[in-house]
Amino acid sequence: MTKVSGRSTAFAALLLATLVATAGCGQIRDRQGYIADPVLVAAVQPGVDNRDSVASTLGRPTFTGQFDQREWYYVSRETANLGFKMPRPVKQEVLHIRFDEAGNVASVSRTGLEQVASIDPSKKETPTLGRDKSFFEELFGNIGQVGTVGTAGRTADNPQ
DSSP, X not given: OHHHHHHHHHHHHHHHHHHHHHGGGSEEEEEEEOOOOHHHHHHOXXXXXXXXXXXXXXXXXXXXXXXXXXXXXXXXXXXXXETTSOOEEEEEEEEEEEEOTTSBEEEEEEEOGGGOOOXXXXXXXXXXXXXXXXXXXXXXXXXXXSOOTTOTTOOSSOOO
């Protein structure tokens, strides 16, 4: 009877260890930025609304244009990651509202996940143009290529 009890205890301990080990493997979803209400976003119309009505309908923008304060951006992003992996964007919406000189809405446009660029800044070397040289070619490559000191601009035709 103790043998069966030992097996069931070992099985329960193994099951508990498996549950604890896989508990961190669940998918984590996160939302960042502006939470857009489709009804309110659809209510903003070019030629009808102005800067004040957009601010009262949608609230303050996520950011304004860096070079032109007449451009407002509302950014919303949803990310997901599994376990300890880096979060990856699952859904993104950028609402871009452009105002004219008088402060009236000139255009409203939306972009999505197609604007997300994937970059990998952790590579060990940066690609460059030109040819690849070895360490010694870089170190000794200019020997014989440079004139001696004080002879710059002198040729056989112009000894000055």
